[in-house]
Amino acid sequence: MYWLSIDRSQKVPLIRQVYEQMRLRILSGELRQGEKLPSTRELAQNLRVSRNVILEAYDQLLAEGYMNSLRGSGSYVAQGAYLKQFEMEPLAPAKPVNIAKSEAKDIIDFRNGIPALDMFPRKKWGQLFQNICTNAPSSVFGYHAAQGRMELRQVLAHYLIRSRGVRCDPNQVIITTGAIQGICIASQLLLSENEVVVTEDPMASSIRNIFIKTGAAHYPVPVDEQGIQVSRIPVDKKPRLIYITPAHQYPLGATLTVQRRVELVQIARDTGCYIVEDNYDNEFRFEGTAVSSLQGLEPERVIYIGTFSKILSPALRIGYMVVPPLLIKPSRVIKDLLDHHSPSLNQLVLARFIEEGHFERHIFKMKKIYRKRQECLIESLNAHFPQRCTVKGYSTGLHIVAEFDDVVFTDLVAADLVKAGVRIYPAEMYAVNKGCHRNKIILGYGNVNEEEIKEGIIRIASVI
Ligand SMILES: Cc1ncc(COP(=O)(O)O)c(C=O)c1O
Incomplete structure (x- = not known):
């Protein structure tokens, strides 16, 4: 048995x-069926380890059926544990988790939808x-309702009514892991x-x-100013869902004009379809106040989707949907099937963050920063491309x-720009x-x- 090796420098017991x-x-x-194993x-x-180590390893192999033990006669390799073409690749040692304190930016990346991570x-x-x-009671560390923590749903409903004219009560709010999950739930609910x-x-x-994954027929409609x-x-x-x-x-x-909003609501009323209103970054409005939601015009036919990915961080994976009363129960069922519920501790932290006023202060602060970045971007574009x-x-x-x-922004131009140390996003890549x-091009400045x-x-x- 000289081929077993023990490496004491490893963290593996x-x-x-x-x-x-x-x-x-x-x-x-390599150890054949029926072969006798060393005592x-x-x-x-042989391995210069305590006998308890070997006893425990053998017990485990015995419990899992890899070996048999015959009283007084020793241990043998069990029948049927050989797996043809089983490859014995040694596992690469896990790299220690090392979160770098600062990251060098070789490429200036104008990726959109990313907030100021620093x-x-x-x-x-x-x-x-x-x-x-x-301080939270131990029950907080257990499983919870699929819809999300009431503490967060309450403060959120209050915030949405005040800031966006969303008409809802906390029972209509479902906490999701981001806007994307809200859209997934709506599409599972309505499309086939x-x-x-x-x-x-x-x-x-x-x-x-x-x-597309739902198999529904997709009709893209062009947008203008x-x-x-x-x-x-x-x-x-007869659309079932308009996103x-x-x-x-x-x-x-x-920004969708009020006339078109009214027309859209009329379509939903006439055809019985649902509108999914994705409001992913409305907090940072630089002209006037935040636009009121479409949901406020027709709460029975609009599913309102929001996220904290842009205001705070995409890493939190917290978003929400406000659903019409008829869809509360089926939405809960889908959320439960997907992941039971979103992480509770983060929900409670966010509820407290909003309740104590930090959230609105953060938006206020970030809005000033983003406005400056936007002004700088527009000025630079005007200066270099008059x-x-x-x-x-x-x-x-x-x-x-x-x-x-x-300029036509082909893949070649985008690749040349990367070589020059800057990444841009051609609008054409979003076109159906x-x-x-x-x-x-779309230039994110967050x-x-x-x-x-x-x-x-x-x-x-x-x-260029
Ligand atoms: C149109 C749109 N809505 C919503 C989101 C936000 O997704 P999430 O909240 O899942 O991070 C994104 C992602 O960037 C997006 O492009």
């Missing part, structure tokens, strides 16, 4: 090392988390192969994929659209029907500071 090596040798046939005493001496309110969040973790879904075009491809062109919605196809981003069209940035570039979609959110008179947005913005635009100018 000795029992585990012996057990794992013998198990693999039995599975691979525990002999193996312990501005997350770490201290306050950490304090609240510690407080809740220390025989249904029709209408969306904006262009749109986020991850969301488009959610709808006033949002989705409601008159082009194929009402005759829109009315406060800040994703990605082109238009009369060549028009900026659109800047009323709200964390990205703008830059439309060029004389291709060809209309080839001269536009997670790039003013220095980086200026340098990024210089790099873009050096290529």
Whole structure:
């Protein structure tokens, strides 16, 4: 038995090392069925470990059926534990988790939808988390209702009524792991192969994929400066769900006009379809106050979706949906099937964060920072591309659209820009029907500071 090796520098316990090596040798046939195994005493001496280590490893192998033990005669490899073509790849040692304190940015990345990651309110969040973790009753650490913690649903309902004109009570709020899960739940609830879904075009491809996966027929409707062109919605196809981003069209940035909102609500009333209103970044509105929700116009037919990914951090994975009363129960059932419920401790921390006023203070602070970044981005574009570039979609959110008179943003151009140290996102990649947005790029400014913005635009100018 000289082929077993013990490595004391590893963090893997000795029992585990012996057990794992013998198990693999039995599975691979290296130790043949019926073969007698060394006695525990002999193996312990050989490996210079205590006999208890070998006894425990043998017990485990015995319990799992890899070996038999015959009283007075010793231990043998069990029948039927050999697995042909079982490969005995040694496991690479796990790398220690090492979270770097700072990350060098070789590429200036104008990815949209990412907030300023270095501005997350770490201290306050950490304090609240510690407080809740220390003082919450032990029941908090158990399983909970699929819909989410009432503490969060209550403060959220209150906030939504006040800030967005969403008409709801806490029972209609379902806490999700991000807006994307809310959209998944709505599509599972309403769509199947025989249904029709209408969306904006262009749109986020991850969301488009959610709808396509249900097998429903997808009708993309073009958007213009006033949002989705409601008159082009194929009402005759009897859509079951219409997905829109009315406060800040994703990605082109238009705000849906009130006339179109009214038309849309009328379609929902007439056809009985549901509207999914994705309000992913309305908090950062730079012109006027936040736009009131479409849900406020027709709470029976609108599913309102929101997220904390843009205001706080995508890493939290907390979002929510406000569903009409008829959909509360079936939405809960789907959420329960997906993951039982979203993490409770984070929900409680967030509830406290909102309740104590930190949330609105954070929005206020971030809005000032994002406004400056946006101004810097627009000024840089104007300085480097005078009369060549028009900026659109800047009323709200964390990205703008830059439309060029004389540039087509092909994959080749995007690749050249990466070589020059800057990453941009062509609007065309969000288009369902291709060809209309080839001269536009989406520039996110949430997670790039003013220095980086200026340098990024210089790099873009050096290529185009
Ligand atoms: C249109 C749109 N809605 C919502 C989200 C937010 O998703 P989540 O809350 O799951 O992070 C995204 C992601 O960037 C998005 O592009």
